[in-house]
Amino acid sequence: MAERNRTALRISLVAVMTAVVAVFTLIIRIPSPIGGYISLCDAAVTFVSYAFGPLTGLIAGGLGSAFADLIGGFPQWALVSFIVHGAEALLVGIIAGKDISSVLRRVVGAVIAVLIVSGGYLLLTTLFGLTVFSEALLEVPGNIAQSAVGSVVGLLLYSAVRKAYRGLDAIRW
Amino acid sequence: MNVSSYIYGTSFYHRFDIRPKLVSTLLFCAAAFLMESYIGFMVVLVLPLAVMAASVGARETWRCWSRLLPLFLILLAFIPLQARDGDVLVSINGFAVATREGVWMVVRIVSRLGGISCALMLLLLTERNENIIRGLRAFHIPYAAALTASMILRFIPYLGMLFSAIRDSMSLRLEEGKRGYPVLPSITALAVAAIRMIPETAASLEERGFGRKGRSTDDRLPRPRGYFLQWLIGAIIPISLLIVR
Numbered sequence: 001m002a003e004r005n006r007t008a009l010r011i012s013l014v015a016v017m018t019a020v021v022a023v024f025t026l027i028i029r030i031p032s033p034i035g036g037y038i039s040l041c042d043a044a045v046t047f048v049s050y051a052f053g054p055l056t057g058l059i060a061g062g063l064g065s066a067f068a069d070l071i072g073g074f075p076q077w078a079l080v081s082f083i084v085h086g087a088e089a090l091l092v093g094i095i096a097g098k099d100i101s102s103v104l105r106r107v108v109g110a111v112i113a114v115l116i117v118s119g120g121y122l123l124l125t126t127l128f129g130l131t132v133f134s135e136a137l138l139e140v141p142g143n144i145a146q147s148a149v150g151s152v153v154g155l156l157l158y159s160a161v162r163k164a165y166r167g168l169d170a171i172r173w
Numbered sequence: 174m175n176v177s178s179y180i181y182g183t184s185f186y187h188r189f190d191i192r193p194k195l196v197s198t199l200l201f202c203a204a205a206f207l208m209e210s211y212i213g214f215m216v217v218l219v220l221p222l223a224v225m226a227a228s229v230g231a232r233e234t235w236r237c238w239s240r241l242l243p244l245f246l247i248l249l250a251f252i253p254l255q256a257r258d259g260d261v262l263v264s265i266n267g268f269a270v271a272t273r274e275g276v277w278m279v280v281r282i283v284s285r286l287g288g289i290s291c292a293l294m295l296l297l298l299t300e301r302n303e304n305i306i307r308g309l310r311a312f313h314i315p316y317a318a319a320l321t322a323s324m325i326l327r328f329i330p331y332l333g334m335l336f337s338a339i340r341d342s343m344s345l346r347l348e349e350g351k352r353g354y355p356v357l358p359s360i361t362a363l364a365v366a367a368i369r370m371i372p373e374t375a376a377s378l379e380e381r382g383f384g385r386k387g388r389s390t391d392d393r394l395p396r397p398r399g400y401f402l403q404w405l406i407g408a409i410i411p412i413s414l415l416i417v418r
Contacts, residue, residue: 011317011383018328019328019329023329026333067329161365171371171372
Protein backbone atom coordinates (compact mmCIF):
# COMPACT_ATOMS: atom_id res chain seq x y z
CA MET A 1 0.00 0.00 0.00
CA ALA A 2 1.37 3.41 -0.90
CA GLU A 3 2.52 5.67 1.92
CA ARG A 4 -0.27 8.16 1.13
CA ASN A 5 -2.90 5.42 1.48
CA ARG A 6 -1.21 4.26 4.66
CA THR A 7 -1.51 7.77 6.14
CA ALA A 8 -5.23 7.93 5.27
CA LEU A 9 -5.71 4.53 6.92
CA ARG A 10 -3.82 5.63 10.04
CA ILE A 11 -5.86 8.82 10.35
CA SER A 12 -9.09 6.83 9.96
CA LEU A 13 -7.93 4.21 12.47
CA VAL A 14 -6.98 6.81 15.08
CA ALA A 15 -10.18 8.85 14.55
CA VAL A 16 -12.52 5.84 14.73
CA MET A 17 -10.76 4.24 17.70
CA THR A 18 -10.64 7.56 19.58
CA ALA A 19 -14.39 7.86 19.04
CA VAL A 20 -14.85 4.26 20.25
CA VAL A 21 -12.93 5.02 23.47
CA ALA A 22 -14.98 8.20 23.99
CA VAL A 23 -18.30 6.40 23.37
CA PHE A 24 -17.36 3.53 25.72
CA THR A 25 -16.48 6.12 28.35
CA LEU A 26 -19.76 7.98 27.88
CA ILE A 27 -22.26 5.08 27.65
CA ILE A 28 -21.88 3.80 31.20
CA ARG A 29 -21.01 6.36 33.86
CA ILE A 30 -21.30 5.81 37.60
CA PRO A 31 -20.57 9.04 39.53
CA SER A 32 -17.82 8.79 42.15
CA PRO A 33 -17.74 10.69 45.45
CA ILE A 34 -15.09 13.25 44.47
CA GLY A 35 -16.72 14.43 41.26
CA GLY A 36 -15.31 11.98 38.73
CA TYR A 37 -16.97 8.84 37.40
CA ILE A 38 -16.43 5.14 36.80
CA SER A 39 -16.80 3.96 33.18
CA LEU A 40 -15.88 1.38 30.53
CA CYS A 41 -12.96 3.57 29.46
CA ASP A 42 -10.27 1.09 30.51
CA ALA A 43 -11.97 -1.73 28.63
CA ALA A 44 -11.81 0.33 25.44
CA VAL A 45 -8.23 1.48 26.09
CA THR A 46 -7.04 -2.09 26.70
CA PHE A 47 -8.93 -3.36 23.65
CA VAL A 48 -7.39 -0.73 21.36
CA SER A 49 -3.88 -1.49 22.65
CA TYR A 50 -4.31 -5.24 22.16
CA ALA A 51 -5.92 -4.88 18.74
CA PHE A 52 -3.89 -2.08 17.17
CA GLY A 53 -0.68 -1.76 19.16
CA PRO A 54 0.82 0.72 21.63
CA LEU A 55 1.03 3.79 19.39
CA THR A 56 -2.64 3.69 18.31
CA GLY A 57 -3.48 2.91 21.93
CA LEU A 58 -1.52 5.91 23.18
CA ILE A 59 -3.26 8.36 20.83
CA ALA A 60 -6.76 6.84 20.82
CA GLY A 61 -6.74 5.97 24.54
CA GLY A 62 -5.45 9.36 25.64
CA LEU A 63 -7.49 11.47 23.23
CA GLY A 64 -10.66 9.39 23.58
CA SER A 65 -10.80 9.69 27.34
CA ALA A 66 -9.93 13.41 27.15
CA PHE A 67 -12.68 14.02 24.55
CA ALA A 68 -15.16 12.11 26.73
CA ASP A 69 -14.26 14.31 29.69
CA LEU A 70 -14.62 17.48 27.62
CA ILE A 71 -17.93 16.43 26.09
CA GLY A 72 -19.31 14.76 29.21
CA GLY A 73 -19.03 17.81 31.42
CA PHE A 74 -15.81 17.01 33.30
CA PRO A 75 -13.33 19.21 31.40
CA GLN A 76 -11.11 19.71 34.42
CA TRP A 77 -10.06 16.02 34.26
CA ALA A 78 -9.32 16.00 30.50
CA LEU A 79 -5.56 16.60 30.75
CA VAL A 80 -5.14 14.08 33.58
CA SER A 81 -7.19 11.48 31.66
CA PHE A 82 -5.14 12.06 28.52
CA ILE A 83 -1.86 11.41 30.34
CA VAL A 84 -3.07 8.50 32.49
CA HIS A 85 -5.02 6.57 29.84
CA GLY A 86 -2.45 7.35 27.14
CA ALA A 87 0.31 5.91 29.35
CA GLU A 88 -1.89 2.96 30.28
CA ALA A 89 -2.54 2.13 26.61
CA LEU A 90 1.10 2.58 25.64
CA LEU A 91 2.46 0.27 28.33
CA VAL A 92 -0.27 -2.36 27.97
CA GLY A 93 0.36 -2.39 24.20
CA ILE A 94 4.13 -2.69 24.64
CA ILE A 95 3.80 -5.51 27.18
CA ALA A 96 1.23 -7.37 25.10
CA GLY A 97 3.35 -7.09 21.95
CA LYS A 98 2.02 -8.75 18.80
CA ASP A 99 1.28 -12.05 20.51
CA ILE A 100 -1.16 -11.58 23.35
CA SER A 101 -1.87 -15.29 23.82
CA SER A 102 0.68 -15.41 26.69
CA VAL A 103 -1.16 -15.54 30.02
CA LEU A 104 1.80 -13.95 31.80
CA ARG A 105 1.73 -10.94 29.46
CA ARG A 106 -2.00 -10.53 30.02
CA VAL A 107 -1.61 -10.62 33.80
CA VAL A 108 1.36 -8.22 33.77
CA GLY A 109 -0.57 -5.92 31.40
CA ALA A 110 -3.60 -5.90 33.71
CA VAL A 111 -1.45 -5.19 36.79
CA ILE A 112 0.35 -2.36 34.99
CA ALA A 113 -3.00 -0.89 33.90
CA VAL A 114 -4.30 -0.95 37.48
CA LEU A 115 -1.10 0.64 38.82
CA ILE A 116 -1.01 3.38 36.20
CA VAL A 117 -4.68 4.33 36.47
CA SER A 118 -4.92 4.31 40.26
CA GLY A 119 -1.45 5.80 40.84
CA GLY A 120 -1.70 8.23 37.93
CA TYR A 121 -5.00 9.79 38.99
CA LEU A 122 -3.83 9.94 42.61
CA LEU A 123 -0.60 11.75 41.76
CA LEU A 124 -1.70 13.93 38.87
CA THR A 125 -4.93 15.27 40.37
CA THR A 126 -2.88 16.25 43.44
CA LEU A 127 0.04 17.59 41.41
CA PHE A 128 -2.24 19.71 39.21
CA GLY A 129 -3.97 21.02 42.32
CA LEU A 130 -7.40 19.69 41.35
CA THR A 131 -7.82 18.10 44.77
CA VAL A 132 -5.75 17.23 47.82
CA PHE A 133 -3.94 13.93 48.35
CA SER A 134 -6.29 12.67 51.05
CA GLU A 135 -9.35 13.34 48.86
CA ALA A 136 -7.72 11.76 45.82
CA LEU A 137 -7.16 8.64 47.96
CA LEU A 138 -10.96 8.23 48.08
CA GLU A 139 -10.89 7.61 44.32
CA VAL A 140 -8.26 4.86 44.46
CA PRO A 141 -10.57 1.86 45.20
CA GLY A 142 -12.92 2.91 42.39
CA ASN A 143 -10.02 3.36 39.97
CA ILE A 144 -8.54 -0.03 40.90
CA ALA A 145 -11.91 -1.71 40.34
CA GLN A 146 -12.48 0.15 37.06
CA SER A 147 -9.07 -0.65 35.60
CA ALA A 148 -9.05 -4.29 36.79
CA VAL A 149 -12.53 -4.96 35.39
CA GLY A 150 -11.62 -2.91 32.30
CA SER A 151 -8.54 -5.05 31.60
CA VAL A 152 -10.60 -8.26 31.74
CA VAL A 153 -13.46 -6.81 29.65
CA GLY A 154 -10.92 -5.39 27.15
CA LEU A 155 -9.35 -8.81 26.70
CA LEU A 156 -12.74 -10.52 26.30
CA LEU A 157 -13.71 -7.85 23.81
CA TYR A 158 -10.49 -8.33 21.85
CA SER A 159 -11.05 -12.11 21.65
CA ALA A 160 -14.67 -11.64 20.53
CA VAL A 161 -13.80 -8.99 17.92
CA ARG A 162 -10.92 -11.06 16.57
CA LYS A 163 -13.33 -13.93 15.91
CA ALA A 164 -15.89 -11.63 14.29
CA TYR A 165 -13.47 -9.57 12.14
CA ARG A 166 -10.62 -11.49 10.54
CA GLY A 167 -8.86 -8.56 8.92
CA LEU A 168 -7.78 -6.95 12.18
CA ASP A 169 -4.03 -7.32 11.57
CA ALA A 170 -4.26 -5.67 8.14
CA ILE A 171 -5.17 -2.32 9.70
CA ARG A 172 -2.80 -2.55 12.66
CA TRP A 173 -0.37 0.36 12.74
CA MET B 174 -25.80 11.07 22.79
CA ASN B 175 -25.18 14.72 22.11
CA VAL B 176 -21.60 15.45 21.08
CA SER B 177 -21.81 19.20 20.93
CA SER B 178 -22.31 21.25 24.07
CA TYR B 179 -22.92 24.35 21.94
CA ILE B 180 -25.92 26.46 22.87
CA TYR B 181 -27.10 28.94 20.31
CA GLY B 182 -26.89 32.55 21.42
CA THR B 183 -26.05 36.07 20.41
CA SER B 184 -24.28 37.17 23.57
CA PHE B 185 -21.01 39.09 23.61
CA TYR B 186 -19.05 35.91 24.33
CA HIS B 187 -20.84 34.03 21.52
CA ARG B 188 -19.72 36.72 19.07
CA PHE B 189 -16.16 36.68 20.39
CA ASP B 190 -13.76 35.33 17.75
CA ILE B 191 -12.50 31.80 18.44
CA ARG B 192 -8.79 32.74 18.25
CA PRO B 193 -8.70 35.25 21.12
CA LYS B 194 -11.24 33.06 22.91
CA LEU B 195 -8.91 30.04 22.82
CA VAL B 196 -5.88 32.05 23.96
CA SER B 197 -7.88 33.82 26.65
CA THR B 198 -9.21 30.50 28.00
CA LEU B 199 -5.71 29.01 28.12
CA LEU B 200 -4.26 32.09 29.81
CA PHE B 201 -7.11 32.11 32.31
CA CYS B 202 -6.50 28.44 33.18
CA ALA B 203 -2.79 29.19 33.67
CA ALA B 204 -3.62 32.24 35.81
CA ALA B 205 -5.93 30.12 38.00
CA PHE B 206 -2.89 28.14 39.17
CA LEU B 207 -0.91 31.26 40.10
CA MET B 208 -3.37 33.04 42.40
CA GLU B 209 -2.03 33.86 45.85
CA SER B 210 -4.79 35.91 47.50
CA TYR B 211 -8.44 35.51 48.49
CA ILE B 212 -9.37 38.27 46.03
CA GLY B 213 -7.59 36.39 43.25
CA PHE B 214 -9.40 33.15 44.18
CA MET B 215 -12.73 34.96 44.20
CA VAL B 216 -12.14 36.51 40.75
CA VAL B 217 -11.07 33.14 39.29
CA LEU B 218 -14.25 31.54 40.61
CA VAL B 219 -16.76 34.32 39.93
CA LEU B 220 -15.58 35.80 36.61
CA PRO B 221 -16.23 32.78 34.33
CA LEU B 222 -19.42 32.08 36.26
CA ALA B 223 -20.71 35.59 35.57
CA VAL B 224 -19.72 35.40 31.88
CA MET B 225 -21.37 31.97 31.62
CA ALA B 226 -24.60 33.19 33.23
CA ALA B 227 -24.66 36.19 30.88
CA SER B 228 -23.91 34.04 27.82
CA VAL B 229 -25.98 30.87 28.25
CA GLY B 230 -28.35 31.75 31.08
CA ALA B 231 -28.71 30.80 34.73
CA ARG B 232 -30.27 27.38 34.09
CA GLU B 233 -27.36 26.08 31.98
CA THR B 234 -24.85 27.62 34.39
CA TRP B 235 -26.52 25.80 37.27
CA ARG B 236 -26.51 22.53 35.25
CA CYS B 237 -22.72 22.79 34.82
CA TRP B 238 -22.10 23.82 38.39
CA SER B 239 -24.36 21.21 39.98
CA ARG B 240 -21.91 18.52 38.80
CA LEU B 241 -19.13 20.10 40.85
CA LEU B 242 -21.10 20.71 44.02
CA PRO B 243 -20.70 17.20 45.55
CA LEU B 244 -16.94 17.54 45.17
CA PHE B 245 -16.93 20.99 46.74
CA LEU B 246 -18.99 19.70 49.67
CA ILE B 247 -16.52 16.85 50.27
CA LEU B 248 -13.60 19.28 50.11
CA LEU B 249 -15.36 21.65 52.54
CA ALA B 250 -16.19 18.84 54.92
CA PHE B 251 -12.85 17.08 55.04
CA ILE B 252 -9.95 19.40 54.31
CA PRO B 253 -10.29 21.68 57.36
CA LEU B 254 -10.40 18.57 59.54
CA GLN B 255 -7.22 17.20 58.01
CA ALA B 256 -5.20 20.44 57.84
CA ARG B 257 -5.17 21.15 61.57
CA ASP B 258 -1.76 22.77 61.93
CA GLY B 259 -1.50 26.54 62.15
CA ASP B 260 -3.86 29.27 63.38
CA VAL B 261 -7.03 27.74 64.80
CA LEU B 262 -10.20 29.50 63.63
CA VAL B 263 -12.85 27.17 65.10
CA SER B 264 -12.34 24.63 67.86
CA ILE B 265 -14.69 22.40 69.88
CA ASN B 266 -13.43 21.29 73.30
CA GLY B 267 -9.84 21.95 72.28
CA PHE B 268 -10.22 20.05 68.96
CA ALA B 269 -9.26 22.23 66.00
CA VAL B 270 -12.19 22.01 63.55
CA ALA B 271 -10.88 24.61 61.12
CA THR B 272 -7.53 26.36 60.75
CA ARG B 273 -6.54 29.30 58.61
CA GLU B 274 -4.33 27.00 56.51
CA GLY B 275 -7.16 24.49 56.01
CA VAL B 276 -9.59 27.16 54.88
CA TRP B 277 -6.94 28.60 52.55
CA MET B 278 -6.42 25.17 50.99
CA VAL B 279 -10.17 24.63 50.43
CA VAL B 280 -10.69 28.06 48.92
CA ARG B 281 -7.68 27.63 46.62
CA ILE B 282 -8.80 24.23 45.29
CA VAL B 283 -12.48 25.18 44.97
CA SER B 284 -11.66 28.37 43.08
CA ARG B 285 -9.16 26.67 40.78
CA LEU B 286 -11.39 23.70 39.98
CA GLY B 287 -14.54 25.78 39.66
CA GLY B 288 -12.83 28.48 37.60
CA ILE B 289 -11.08 26.14 35.16
CA SER B 290 -14.19 23.96 34.71
CA CYS B 291 -16.32 27.01 34.09
CA ALA B 292 -13.85 28.58 31.63
CA LEU B 293 -13.57 25.38 29.58
CA MET B 294 -17.32 24.72 29.65
CA LEU B 295 -17.89 28.31 28.60
CA LEU B 296 -15.71 27.75 25.53
CA LEU B 297 -17.60 24.57 24.60
CA LEU B 298 -21.03 26.10 25.28
CA THR B 299 -20.46 29.19 23.18
CA GLU B 300 -18.50 27.79 20.23
CA ARG B 301 -19.30 25.15 17.62
CA ASN B 302 -16.89 22.20 17.44
CA GLU B 303 -15.92 22.95 13.84
CA ASN B 304 -15.03 26.52 14.79
CA ILE B 305 -12.79 25.28 17.60
CA ILE B 306 -10.99 23.08 15.07
CA ARG B 307 -10.64 26.02 12.65
CA GLY B 308 -9.34 28.11 15.53
CA LEU B 309 -6.70 25.51 16.30
CA ARG B 310 -5.78 25.43 12.60
CA ALA B 311 -5.24 29.18 12.78
CA PHE B 312 -2.49 28.47 15.31
CA HIS B 313 -0.78 26.17 12.80
CA ILE B 314 -1.94 22.89 14.31
CA PRO B 315 -0.97 20.37 11.56
CA TYR B 316 -3.66 19.60 8.98
CA ALA B 317 -3.65 15.85 9.77
CA ALA B 318 -4.20 16.57 13.49
CA ALA B 319 -7.06 19.00 12.81
CA LEU B 320 -8.62 16.56 10.30
CA THR B 321 -8.40 13.75 12.87
CA ALA B 322 -9.99 15.94 15.54
CA SER B 323 -12.89 16.92 13.27
CA MET B 324 -13.41 13.27 12.29
CA ILE B 325 -13.47 12.26 15.96
CA LEU B 326 -16.15 14.84 16.66
CA ARG B 327 -18.24 13.46 13.80
CA PHE B 328 -17.76 9.80 14.74
CA ILE B 329 -18.63 10.14 18.43
CA PRO B 330 -22.33 10.99 17.86
CA TYR B 331 -22.60 8.45 15.05
CA LEU B 332 -21.19 5.64 17.19
CA GLY B 333 -23.33 6.80 20.10
CA MET B 334 -26.47 6.48 17.97
CA LEU B 335 -25.26 3.14 16.64
CA PHE B 336 -24.76 1.90 20.19
CA SER B 337 -28.30 2.97 21.12
CA ALA B 338 -29.67 0.94 18.19
CA ILE B 339 -27.51 -2.09 19.09
CA ARG B 340 -28.54 -1.85 22.75
CA ASP B 341 -32.23 -1.69 21.86
CA SER B 342 -32.04 -4.69 19.57
CA MET B 343 -29.95 -6.64 22.12
CA SER B 344 -32.50 -5.91 24.85
CA LEU B 345 -35.14 -7.70 22.72
CA ARG B 346 -33.11 -10.89 23.05
CA LEU B 347 -33.52 -10.96 26.83
CA GLU B 348 -36.12 -13.19 28.44
CA GLU B 349 -39.53 -11.61 28.86
CA GLY B 350 -39.79 -9.53 32.00
CA LYS B 351 -36.04 -8.89 32.24
CA ARG B 352 -34.75 -5.35 31.78
CA GLY B 353 -31.45 -3.95 30.58
CA TYR B 354 -29.20 -5.31 27.83
CA PRO B 355 -26.24 -7.72 27.56
CA VAL B 356 -23.22 -5.41 27.85
CA LEU B 357 -20.43 -7.53 26.32
CA PRO B 358 -22.31 -8.56 23.13
CA SER B 359 -23.48 -4.97 22.68
CA ILE B 360 -20.01 -3.42 22.98
CA THR B 361 -18.55 -6.18 20.79
CA ALA B 362 -21.07 -5.37 18.07
CA LEU B 363 -20.20 -1.69 18.36
CA ALA B 364 -16.45 -2.37 18.17
CA VAL B 365 -16.84 -4.58 15.08
CA ALA B 366 -19.06 -2.01 13.35
CA ALA B 367 -16.49 0.70 14.13
CA ILE B 368 -13.56 -1.34 12.81
CA ARG B 369 -15.44 -2.06 9.59
CA MET B 370 -15.69 1.70 9.09
CA ILE B 371 -11.90 2.22 9.09
CA PRO B 372 -10.99 1.02 5.55
CA GLU B 373 -14.13 2.68 4.15
CA THR B 374 -13.24 5.98 5.81
CA ALA B 375 -9.66 5.77 4.51
CA ALA B 376 -10.98 5.13 1.00
CA SER B 377 -13.34 8.09 1.15
CA LEU B 378 -10.50 10.33 2.37
CA GLU B 379 -8.52 9.24 -0.67
CA GLU B 380 -11.45 9.94 -2.97
CA ARG B 381 -11.82 13.41 -1.51
CA GLY B 382 -8.21 14.17 -2.37
CA PHE B 383 -6.40 13.52 0.90
CA GLY B 384 -2.66 13.59 0.31
CA ARG B 385 -2.87 15.46 -3.00
CA LYS B 386 -0.71 18.52 -3.30
CA GLY B 387 -2.34 21.93 -2.99
CA ARG B 388 -5.25 23.02 -0.84
CA SER B 389 -8.68 22.25 -2.23
CA THR B 390 -10.59 24.23 0.38
CA ASP B 391 -9.92 27.42 2.26
CA ASP B 392 -10.33 26.90 5.98
CA ARG B 393 -8.99 30.29 7.01
CA LEU B 394 -11.15 32.22 9.42
CA PRO B 395 -12.22 35.74 8.43
CA ARG B 396 -11.40 38.61 10.76
CA PRO B 397 -14.60 39.93 12.31
CA ARG B 398 -15.29 43.56 13.20
CA GLY B 399 -13.46 44.57 16.36
CA TYR B 400 -10.99 41.70 15.99
CA PHE B 401 -8.09 43.54 17.63
CA LEU B 402 -10.35 44.81 20.42
CA GLN B 403 -11.37 41.21 21.09
CA TRP B 404 -7.70 40.20 21.31
CA LEU B 405 -7.11 43.08 23.70
CA ILE B 406 -10.01 42.09 25.96
CA GLY B 407 -9.07 38.41 25.74
CA ALA B 408 -5.52 39.18 26.87
CA ILE B 409 -6.19 41.96 29.38
CA ILE B 410 -8.43 39.91 31.69
CA PRO B 411 -6.03 37.01 32.39
CA ILE B 412 -2.98 39.31 32.41
CA SER B 413 -4.70 41.61 34.94
CA LEU B 414 -5.39 38.53 37.03
CA LEU B 415 -1.71 37.64 36.98
CA ILE B 416 -0.77 41.15 38.10
CA VAL B 417 -3.40 41.33 40.88
CA ARG B 418 -3.01 37.75 42.08
